[in-house]
Amino acid sequence: MSSANGQLQLPALELRGVAKRFGDVTALDGVDFTVAAGSVHALVGENGAGKSTLMRIADGLLSPDAGTIRLFGNTITAHSVRQAMRVGVGMVHQHLSLAPNLSVTENLVLGESGFFRPGSAADLLRRTELASGLIVPHDALARDLSIVEQQRLEILKALARGARLLILDEPTAVLAPSEVEDLLRWIRDFAARGGSVVLVTHKLREARAVADEVTVLRHGRVVRVGSAATISEHELARAIFPENVEVQSAAATLASGKLEAPKQPRDLLVQADAVDVTDSRGARRIHDAVFEVRRHEIVGIAAVEGSGHRELLQALAALLPVSSGVLRLPERIGLIPADRYRDALVLEFTLVENVALHRLGTRHGLIPWRDLEDRTSGLLEHFDIVASSARARARELSGGNQQRLVVARELEHAHDLVVADNPTRGLDIRATAFVHGQLREAAARGAAVVVHSSDLDEILSLATRMLVVYHGEVREVALDRDKVGRAMLGAA
Amino acid sequence: MIISLAAAGDVVGVLEAFWRGSLGTSSAFFSGTLVRAIPLSIVGVGIAIAFRAGVFNIGGEGQLLLGAVAATVVGLPWSHGLGVAGVAIALVASAVAGAAWAGIAAVLRARFGVLEVISTIMLNFIAANFVSYLVRGPLQEPTHVYPQTELISTSVRLPRLWAETRLHAGIVIAAAVAVGAWWFLTRTAAGFRIRAVGASTTASRVTGRVNVERVSAVALVASGALAGFAGGIEVTGVTYALYENLSPGYGFSAIAVAILARLHPLAICGTALLFATLETGALGMQRDAGVPSVVASALEALVILAVVAMTGRFVRIPWRTVRPRASDAGVAA
Numbered sequence: 001m002s003s004a005n006g007q008l009q010l011p012a013l014e015l016r017g018v019a020k021r022f023g024d025v026t027a028l029d030g031v032d033f034t035v036a037a038g039s040v041h042a043l044v045g046e047n048g049a050g051k052s053t054l055m056r057i058a059d060g061l062l063s064p065d066a067g068t069i070r071l072f073g074n075t076i077t078a079h080s081v082r083q084a085m086r087v088g089v090g091m092v093h094q095h096l097s098l099a100p101n102l103s104v105t106e107n108l109v110l111g112e113s114g115f116f117r118p119g120s121a122a123d124l125l126r127r128t129e130l131a132s133g134l135i136v137p138h139d140a141l142a143r144d145l146s147i148v149e150q151q152r153l154e155i156l157k158a159l160a161r162g163a164r165l166l167i168l169d170e171p172t173a174v175l176a177p178s179e180v181e182d183l184l185r186w187i188r189d190f191a192a193r194g195g196s197v198v199l200v201t202h203k204l205r206e207a208r209a210v211a212d213e214v215t216v217l218r219h220g221r222v223v224r225v226g227s228a229a230t231i232s233e234h235e236l237a238r239a240i241f242p243e244n245v246e247v248q249s250a251a252a253t254l255a256s257g258k259l260e261a262p263k264q265p266r267d268l269l270v271q272a273d274a275v276d277v278t279d280s281r282g283a284r285r286i287h288d289a290v291f292e293v294r295r296h297e298i299v300g301i302a303a304v305e306g307s308g309h310r311e312l313l314q315a316l317a318a319l320l321p322v323s324s325g326v327l328r329l330p331e332r333i334g335l336i337p338a339d340r341y342r343d344a345l346v347l348e349f350t351l352v353e354n355v356a357l358h359r360l361g362t363r364h365g366l367i368p369w370r371d372l373e374d375r376t377s378g379l380l381e382h383f384d385i386v387a388s389s390a391r392a393r394a395r396e397l398s399g400g401n402q403q404r405l406v407v408a409r410e411l412e413h414a415h416d417l418v419v420a421d422n423p424t425r426g427l428d429i430r431a432t433a434f435v436h437g438q439l440r441e442a443a444a445r446g447a448a449v450v451v452h453s454s455d456l457d458e459i460l461s462l463a464t465r466m467l468v469v470y471h472g473e474v475r476e477v478a479l480d481r482d483k484v485g486r487a488m489l490g491a492a
Numbered sequence: 493m494i495i496s497l498a499a500a501g502d503v504v505g506v507l508e509a510f511w512r513g514s515l516g517t518s519s520a521f522f523s524g525t526l527v528r529a530i531p532l533s534i535v536g537v538g539i540a541i542a543f544r545a546g547v548f549n550i551g552g553e554g555q556l557l558l559g560a561v562a563a564t565v566v567g568l569p570w571s572h573g574l575g576v577a578g579v580a581i582a583l584v585a586s587a588v589a590g591a592a593w594a595g596i597a598a599v600l601r602a603r604f605g606v607l608e609v610i611s612t613i614m615l616n617f618i619a620a621n622f623v624s625y626l627v628r629g630p631l632q633e634p635t636h637v638y639p640q641t642e643l644i645s646t647s648v649r650l651p652r653l654w655a656e657t658r659l660h661a662g663i664v665i666a667a668a669v670a671v672g673a674w675w676f677l678t679r680t681a682a683g684f685r686i687r688a689v690g691a692s693t694t695a696s697r698v699t700g701r702v703n704v705e706r707v708s709a710v711a712l713v714a715s716g717a718l719a720g721f722a723g724g725i726e727v728t729g730v731t732y733a734l735y736e737n738l739s740p741g742y743g744f745s746a747i748a749v750a751i752l753a754r755l756h757p758l759a760i761c762g763t764a765l766l767f768a769t770l771e772t773g774a775l776g777m778q779r780d781a782g783v784p785s786v787v788a789s790a791l792e793a794l795v796i797l798a799v800v801a802m803t804g805r806f807v808r809i810p811w812r813t814v815r816p817r818a819s820d821a822g823v824a825a
Binding site: 345 | 701
């Protein structure tokens, strides 16, 4: 601790006794949280444990009911985002928040006061890139950037404002494996140069790989703090879910386990012959795809962002027509879309209405609300969804329970084909295990399941077969992490 | 009547004039306010259906006028002998005309991506000028003195509910329309589709497999049908003839009526009555207390603003995409 620079010894972030309530719900209950300068601190816990609330307090988005905030040694009162920015805190949210129709440089300085000078903004971008080692295309519009580039731009934005403490909320949830490695390496570099990072994550492996220290939150309290090197993944899982051994084993299956491919006779449910798929703008995204999916199979689709797999999934869900070739699909298709807020739920509708939304286009006459309410109540019970009643608004549910509702709704009927795109995005281990279990069960009951996830390990753990999409080409690859990883990047 | 001569600036006199003009006397209430609430309510329900689907029909006025034209054409003396069927035919024709007028905007939207906000406003102007042309040209009354049509035959008129008032059977129809629309939106699959599309086009398309464009078009056309229907009721129940300025802006006031009721059909009956009260009261103030009607209009607007401010989070703007609440609040937003 005899650093020449006294500044370095002050913690980047020091929260003492922070409490926060939302109505009747205690989100945080006297949390202490300290991030040493120049270190990476992982914050883990299940959905609803209070991670995001805590970080929003640190970033000034929320004000605590009790407790103190010290940033780089300054005690902060009347905290705000602007204030946080001024003392050097920058947060990158899980749902990226760039202005899609503005250019990269415009996004970089968006929210600052004064005039916009393109020259100086471009200059700022160049300097920040140089200092940080993160590169983004300069002249593009934000909406044309890939996910990983958008994320880089968000980080650059924080750095350009002088952030010395970066709060990254689930940054790897949307990235391909190689991109995850790049990001984690960059985080280590940033810390080595004196920056501090809070990494909010569900992935215990990542937490242990990159962090110096780990804090486990549970029901709004800190239940474990320690050096990442000394806590095993198993211990972490137990700290997150102490009462539930079954979940730990589910967590273990997450990493390794997988259903044996059933040996029953298999019907051909999906048949693609020389299929081309064109996106809504008219660009061909999939060409000459030939593959089949049979009953009881779980086919994983692996690809890096922008490979055309999104369009392939849409075509499989009968949302996008094929532009040439023949794609045979079964009648009954269940779909778990990647963005539940946009595509799967209407947040201001009740749960019953959200259940009724399923295949609304084919309904006629009156809607049997009473039956639907009974059915929804049944789903809540059967799928263990925490909600006050079937008439609660979807908005009132936690993210994990919202996703459970989507899965419950889509798997309730015996579908022949289930298409799932990132079905566990943003979910904790328990909810993830639930979703995986449901998908496996659907396959066991006789559906064909096609699943894509940005997390390669997730698909590998689920799939009985693997298709890799690279640059619009679809090919089958053995269930082998290295082979799939190479195929995703176009290597033989 | 003596008080009515009081000078402007006499607050009590002005308020009294407002009261007498709107609710205070039975003739004002039954012949004025209630009669005015009828078209406001029917068009308002139509507007609400479109807005619920996220379609901004600003063309209620034009659709109402086309409905009035259709009802007049059906009801002119050649319809003699149709009997009660004449009213029904006239009202159906008015709904069809309103639907067709809105249908133009629906086609423009579906085929060429023209924003309905713009096309329906433009269609209002065309409709108003079309009425002007008709009442000075082909449909002008036989003496060619007044810019209006002949009176429609008595058999094509809606019955009066009270002999000594102008209150006509349209009030029952308006109430039925409101209840029917409420039932439609909450109970039927088609109504739920409209609400779903208005709440989230993406979820409706992806999860609901709903043909979003079609539902939007249907909502716009249905909205126009109701506005046209209101025009038909106005002709068969109140004016008995077509002339310019037949509608004192019902199609526009109805937008405020619908929004103030948070697009709820039953609540629209109440807000329509509120607006009718404000308008007839304002006319009373002008007539009896010499208050300029523009002051009354400003008062009306102030009432709307006050209610909007008090009800807090107002009507949801359907073109905004649904997003998770706090997590998206960008740092730099």
